[in-house]
Amino acid sequence: MAEAQRxxxxxxxxxxxxxxxxxxxxxxxxxxxxxxxxxxxxxxxxQIRLDVLRNQLLLLDGKQDEGMRGLRALAEQAQPSAAMTASSGTARTGYRCGPSFWRAGGYGPTYNS
Incomplete structure (x- = not known):
């Protein structure tokens, strides 16, 4: 059941x-x-894609400060630990995907209106 919901x-x-x-x-x-x-x-x-999408929608809604704040927060969260590992050649990002970054950070509204 959990797999079907996912x-x-x-x-x-x-x-x-x-x-x-x-x-x-x-x-x-x-x-x-x-x-x-x-x-x-x-x-x-x-999760990252959805967070970016939410912020893009804020920008389109004219909420420039809020949208840019959310996008900057996403970038800042990923940037410090993004690195190439020499042994495997794979990229790692430091984006924390536990509880929703969107809700935890309070970036923007839900679109119920």
Missing amino acids: HADELLALRARLAFHSGHTDEARALLDQLAGAHDHLACQE
Whole structure:
């Protein structure tokens, strides 16, 4: 059951990104609202993508300070420990994906309106 829910959440996340990139920002907001409770169950990279998307929507809504603050916080969280490991040649990021960074940091609203 948990696996099925995870896949459903991943599909919602994909639909939200597609809606955004297709210019359907209201649909993207609605899908992000549906994902609010699932954020912590998604893969770390998906959490980052959703956090970026939320901040992009804030920018489009004219909430420049709030959107930029959220994007800067994401960048600052990833930057210090992003490094190439010489032995494996793989990139590591320091983005902390535990409890939702979005909710923990208080960056922006949910889109219920």
